[in-house]
Amino acid sequence: MVSSSCLHSVLDTAVNGIIVIDDNGTILIYNRACEKMFGYKSAEAVGKSVNTLMPSAIARQHDKFIRNYLKSGTPKVVDIGREVVGRHQDGTEIPIELSVGEAQTESGHQFIGVLKDLRATKEYEERLRVLQSNLVTMTRVNALDEMGAAIAHEVNQPLTALMLYLQTAARRSKGADQPDEALISLMDKAVVEAERAGHIIQRMRNFVERQAPQCIGTGLATLIDDCLELVRVGHEADDVEFISTFADYNYQLELDSVQIQQILVNLIRNAGEAVKGQPVKKVVISVETNDDNVFVKVMDTGPGLDKEAVPHLFKAFTGTKRRGLGIGLAISRSIAQNHGGDLLVEPYEEGKGATFTLRLPVNSKATS
Amino acid sequence: MRQSAAPLCFVFLATRTTLGFGVIYIVEDDVSVRDAIAEMLESLDLSCAAFADGESFLSDASPRMDDTVFVDLHLPGLKGSDLIEKVAALDDAPQIVAISGQPLWKITRDLPKKATTPVVRKPLREQDLLIYLQT
Numbered sequence: 001m002v003s004s005s006c007l008h009s010v011l012d013t014a015v016n017g018i019i020v021i022d023d024n025g026t027i028l029i030y031n032r033a034c035e036k037m038f039g040y041k042s043a044e045a046v047g048k049s050v051n052t053l054m055p056s057a058i059a060r061q062h063d064k065f066i067r068n069y070l071k072s073g074t075p076k077v078v079d080i081g082r083e084v085v086g087r088h089q090d091g092t093e094i095p096i097e098l099s100v101g102e103a104q105t106e107s108g109h110q111f112i113g114v115l116k117d118l119r120a121t122k123e124y125e126e127r128l129r130v131l132q133s134n135l136v137t138m139t140r141v142n143a144l145d146e147m148g149a150a151i152a153h154e155v156n157q158p159l160t161a162l163m164l165y166l167q168t169a170a171r172r173s174k175g176a177d178q179p180d181e182a183l184i185s186l187m188d189k190a191v192v193e194a195e196r197a198g199h200i201i202q203r204m205r206n207f208v209e210r211q212a213p214q215c216i217g218t219g220l221a222t223l224i225d226d227c228l229e230l231v232r233v234g235h236e237a238d239d240v241e242f243i244s245t246f247a248d249y250n251y252q253l254e255l256d257s258v259q260i261q262q263i264l265v266n267l268i269r270n271a272g273e274a275v276k277g278q279p280v281k282k283v284v285i286s287v288e289t290n291d292d293n294v295f296v297k298v299m300d301t302g303p304g305l306d307k308e309a310v311p312h313l314f315k316a317f318t319g320t321k322r323r324g325l326g327i328g329l330a331i332s333r334s335i336a337q338n339h340g341g342d343l344l345v346e347p348y349e350e351g352k353g354a355t356f357t358l359r360l361p362v363n364s365k366a367t368s
Numbered sequence: 369m370r371q372s373a374a375p376l377c378f379v380f381l382a383t384r385t386t387l388g389f390g391v392i393y394i395v396e397d398d399v400s401v402r403d404a405i406a407e408m409l410e411s412l413d414l415s416c417a418a419f420a421d422g423e424s425f426l427s428d429a430s431p432r433m434d435d436t437v438f439v440d441l442h443l444p445g446l447k448g449s450d451l452i453e454k455v456a457a458l459d460d461a462p463q464i465v466a467i468s469g470q471p472l473w474k475i476t477r478d479l480p481k482k483a484t485t486p487v488v489r490k491p492l493r494e495q496d497l498l499i500y501l502q503t
Contacts, residue, residue, distance in 0.1 A: 156469035156490040157398045164404035167494045168411045198491035205471065 017096075017115035021050045022108055023070060025063055037096075037117050039089030050113075055087045070109065078102055078111070083118065095122050152201050159201070163194045203258045218257040220294070221249045224285055227264040231272060239281060240272050246287035253294060255339060255360060263332040263343065267298040267356050270329075274302030274354060293341070294360045300353040307348060314343070336360070390434030392501065394418040395425045395451065396467065397443050401490075405438065408494050414501065422446035422454075431455065435462035436500060441478050441487075442470055449478045452485055465500050467492070 011018055011031040017038075020029035030045040038045070038053050045052070051059035069075060077084075081099035088094055095118040103110045170187035173180060221244070228242045268283060275281040280301040288295040305313070314333045333343040339360055346355035392409055394416060396402040402418045409416040419425040422439075423446050431437055437455055441448035452464055468475050469490035479485065488496050 152471070153469045157401055159491040160469070161398070161400035161404040163491060163493055164401075164408045168404070168408045172411055194491075195493065198493070201491055202489075 017113075017117070019050065019053075019113040019115065021111050021113070023066060023110070025050045025066055027052075028110065034115070037088075037094065037115065038086065053086050055085055055093055058085065066111075086115070094119060152205050155197075155201060159194065159197055163191070163198065166191045166194055199258050200262075203256070203262075217252045218255055218260075219249060220251050220253050220287065220296075221246050223257055223261060224264065224287075224296070227261055227268055228285070230261075230265050231268045238272070238276060240275055241282045242268065242272070242285075243282065244285045246285065248287075251287075253360065253362070259335045260339070260358075260360070263335055263358055264296065264298070266329070266332050267358070271298050271300035271302065271354070271356075274300050278302055278353075289362070292362055294362055296358040296360070297346075297355055298358075299355045302353040304348050304352060305345060305354045310345060310348070313345060390432065390436060390462070392416040393425065393429055393431055393435060393437040393462075395420075395422055395437065395443065395448070396440040397421060398440070401440075405497065408497075412498075422448070422451035425451070426454065431458070431462040433460045433462060437462050437464050438488075438497065439464060439466055441466050441468040441475060447478070452479075456485075463500065465497070 011029065012033075014031060014033055017034035018029065018031040019027060019034060021027055027045050027048055027050050030040075030042045032042070034045070035041055040052070051062050054062060065076065069078065077098065078100045081097070084096050084098045086094040086096045097116040097118055099114045101112045101114075103112065166187060170184065170191060173184050173187055224244045224246060228244055232242055264285075268285065271283040275283065278301055282301045284297075284299045286297045286299070288297065314329050329343070336343040336358055341358065341360040344357045344359065346357060348354075392414055394402055394405050396405065396418065397420055399420070402420065406416055406418045417429060419429065422443055425437075426446075439448050439452055439455075443451065448466065448468075452466060455461060455464055464485050466475075466479065466485045466487045467490065468487055470478075475487055475489075479487065486500070
């Protein structure tokens with residue numbers, strides 16, 4: 001037979017909180033671990049209602065819980081255990097893992113609760129979660145930063161030389177005794193294209209350097225047409241039909257045209273890849289607007305997106321294509337979000353291809 | 369295409385006295401960029417001298433106050449930033465403009481804090497350089 005003093009010593013040695021209550025919820029035993037957990041001393045707690053140790057919302061219902069159980073015999077926590085919230089003397093709420101047992105004694109029905117303080121665990125989990133998400137962000141930014149910088153630097157040199165040669169050549173041809181107008185026009189066009197390449201590098205760099213997008217009023221329809229033009233170049237032989245149904249050439253939007261063009265070209269190009277080998281090879285770009293947003297939709301007649309693939313679509317380095325790092329959609333979404341918009345994929349529908357929707361906010365300055 | 373600095377030095381020495389402008393120096397390790405800048409300046413009848421590294425520039429050139437030195441920050445051997453400090457410390461120091469194709473964090477890391485050297489980032493257009501040559 002175990003003596004009472006031995007029992008108390010066991011209770012006080014336990015790492016977990018141990019509480020025994022009667023069927024009225026009055027605390028009979030309250031061990032040392034509980035003192036640490038709730039702040040109340042054993043002498044203060046014993047004799048009080050166990051509701052004292054709960055946030056008021058739960059405390060109000062606890063008596064009912066006990067009555068219900070005693071009446072119905074259907075356990076909600078007894079022998080099951082659950083995560084509950086306790087309240088410290090100072091009002092702080094404490095996450096607790098609670099397991100409850102019961103005993104029939106000479107003095108009536110008693111409940112035994114074993115309580116594990118989850119605060120440390122929760123904090124640890126939270127910290128781990130934050131660390132992990134930081135890590136993902138860091139990895140992505142670092143990869144982008146390094147890759148972007150490497151590409152930018154490698155391409156910068158020839159591009160700088162190219163630009164200066166072209167500008168010099170253009171000037172020399174203009175200054176010739178008998179200027180060749182056709183040649184001058186070609187040189188000027190070449191300079192514009194070299195400038196565009198330079199802009200792409202600058203935007204990429206700005207993106208890495210986290211500068212705000214350079215928003216200017218842009219004709220959305222023209223921008224879409226330009227994107228289609230860019231994509232068609234690579235698909236001449238594939239007889240893919242690229243169509244834009246948006247023809248409001250007066251519709252202006254405040255956006256960074258180079259960045260948005262990058263997103264759309266990426267989406268349209270993906271769509272063009274998806275319809276390869278399909279009976280109908282069609283990519284349709286449509287635009288819907290409401291008061292706050294513009295939705296640019298890129299629809300294809302491809303096989304649609306695998307349900308399993310959808311949650312991973314916008315994560316970096318998870319692409320299924322053989323070429324590329326799978327960061328296209330991740331970057332695209334970041335760009336869209338930098339604009340206060342988003343990039344979404346429509347839910348899969350049987351017999352339909354994939355639809356990506358680029359949402360962009362309608363700025364106050366935008367006009368229709 | 370000019371592979372070495374010597375012929376260009378010769379060009380400027382021959383033309384220096386005939387033009388009212390100062391001399392434009394280019395210190396750039398990328399041969400194409402160096403050549404393209406030189407071609408561009410020559411087409412504008414500006415006298416220039418190009419160098420592939422800071423060491424040859426310091427030993428062969430004698431820049432003066434009216435001159436301009438374009439320095440690539442990313443140079444082999446003597447670093448662009450060190451070259452800028454040395455040139456800026458000269459009596460009668462010329463105007464110095466840094467050029468860089470590096471990401472911003474590298475530029476801010478490499479460029480001496482106290483220096484007020486303007487930085488032109490690559491890719492660049494001729495007007496990005498010529499703006500520093502207006503008299």
